[in-house]
Structure formats: C-alpha cells, structure tokens
Amino acid sequence: MLPTIDVLGLPIPTHALFVALGVLAAAGIFVVEARRRGQTDERIWYVVLGALVGGAIFMRLGPWFQHLDLRANASLPEQWLYGNRSILGGLFGAWIGVHIAKRLVGYETRTGDLFAPAVALGMAIGRFGCFFTELPGTPTGTSFGIRLDTEDAARLGAPAGVPLHPSFAYEIAFQAAAFVVIWFWLRHRLVSPGETLTFYLLGYGVFRFLVEFTRGNEVAWQGLTRPQLFLLLTVPLVLARIVVQARKGIYRLEPVEAR
C-alpha cells in the first residue's frame, strides 16, 4: 500500500494525485473530441459544469441510502464528510447533471460521444489511486494475488499474508481497453450521435457487476453488494434503451474512410 507519494519532497496523497491526473486526462480528451466534432458552442461549458457538479454531489451522497429504515442511515452532513465515495453514484449524478444543464441552456446536441472516451481514460488513471490505497479484494488462490503486511491488513480489515484479488487492476485493465476501443475504433465508425456513452455504460455496468464478486465490498442482500443491487436495476434500463434504438435502426457502422 502506498498512501502518499513524494513529489519534489512533498508527501502527496496517492489517491488524490491519481484522481487529479485522471481528471486532467479526461479534460484533455474531452476538449480534443469536442473540437474534432465541432461542438465548441459556449454552452458546452454548462454541460461540463452539470456533469462535474452532479458527479461530485452524487459521488458523496449516493451511498447515503444504505438501509430501508431511513433512520439507520447517516445524516447528510455526516455522509458528506465521512461517508463512502461511489463511482457509480458519481456517474449517475453526472448523467443527471448533464441533462439538467442541457435543458436549462437549451443545448440539444448529444454529448455522450465526448464523455465516453474521457470517462474511460479518466477512470483508468484514477483507479490507480484506489489500487495503491484501498482493500485490493477478496482472497484468491491465484499466484498474482496481493499479500498485505500486518499493518496494512489491520488498517484495511483484511487477512495478512493471504493473496487477495487485485480487483482495481482488473478495473484499470477494463477501462484502458474500453478507451482503446472507443478512441481508435468506435468513435470513427458509430453513426448515431451520443450512443458511444450508452455502450460504454452497458459494458462498464456488466463488468462492474462481475468484478464486485472479487472486490470485497459488504454483502447487502442475497449475496450481492450494494453496487450490484444498483446495477441490477440500472443495467437492464440501459440494455432496454439499446434494444429500442436498435429496432429503430439507429445503430449503423460506417467504414472509417467515410468519416
């Protein structure tokens, strides 16, 4: 585990450092893609603002709803300051924030194609922060499992010396692969504005549901973690959207030469 990294002699929190690098990379990819697609209308700033504010708020408050008995949940201030952070909550909040912002400023052009590669690359980099600082995963019999020393094991509430799934490495690999597919292939060929994000979210939702079995998060119901329960509700909605769009003939692939 690597809680801090020395940068020019200063101990910088590892998690924050990699998230910041992820945000920077995502911003760069977003700008490049927005210019390539000619989406340089000033109102795009409001869309970005909606995504960031929605993401920041729901990332913190999303995990608030943990118990059906609302009194058993933390208060909102407690949740804001001390509660877990949730990537899924952040993505959901960003999606809501974008739609609210677009409605407020009357921006009708689809923006999912700009966000999909940016989110994938940002997450691939940001997840290194989790990899170096958080509980790696559940015990595994594989040879590539991560073994914690006694100090880290006590801090993270995990067994010491036992190989654990490197679940964040799995996610880094998924996000990197998703970025490569989107950036070097899909964005040049998919002729249906905004739908790149739909496919990315479907892929990430399915992957995340599966990787949760190795993550070591608290089991909430029927052997499933809270992120898995959330995904059980939302992934079918994304899939239904894709089926409806496909039946309308929205999805077409064009050869790269045609774009």
Next chain:
Amino acid sequence: MTQPPQEPPPWGHYPPPPGPPPQSGHGMKIFGGIMIGGFATFFLPLLSLGIIDSTGIGFGAIFVALLLVPVIGIGLLFGEPTRRWGIGLLIGWAIVLIVVGGSCVAIIASLNGSL
C-alpha cells in the same frame, strides 16, 4: 478594358451588417474561475478548522466554508459580465470535491477529536 460601374443592389438585398466582434477572453475567465474556485474550495475548509480551534465556533464553520464558493459561483451566473467567472468557480469547486474527497475526510477525521 474597363468594367462599367455596378448598379447598387436593390433595397433589401444588401448583405447583413456585420455582427458585434467576437468577444475574446471567455476561456481565460473560465480558467481563472476554475483556479480560484479550486484553491478556495481546498483552503477555506482548512482555514475554518483554524477558526474552530481558536474560537470554538463549531462544526458548521466547515460547511459554511464548503458552501461559500458554490454560493458565490451561482450568484455570478446571473450577471452577463460575470457569468464565465461563475462557471469557472463552480467547475473548480466540483473538481476539488472529486479529487480531494478522500484527503479531506482524512484531515477532518484526524482533527475530529479537537472539534
């Protein structure tokens, strides 16, 4: 060979007058807002911790500090000359919340005993 002078176009066929010159510096205002909003969001809660330590005002000071930037940013959105600063402040606020969430929690938790 000289060309005969051209007849002026009939009334109503003149090209539209040029619009106002494109305003520049919007990007710089937004970028400046991001930087100010980011720094303020990071440092105001730390300053408020000092105030709590010295005056015992209480835990609410952290929330006031956290809400100051978004309140000012939203206010700036309502005026055309200040709108880009407001966008930048709010973007900076949100980025810092995303980036330093874990660190802030660690700082506050470590100081919790003194609150």
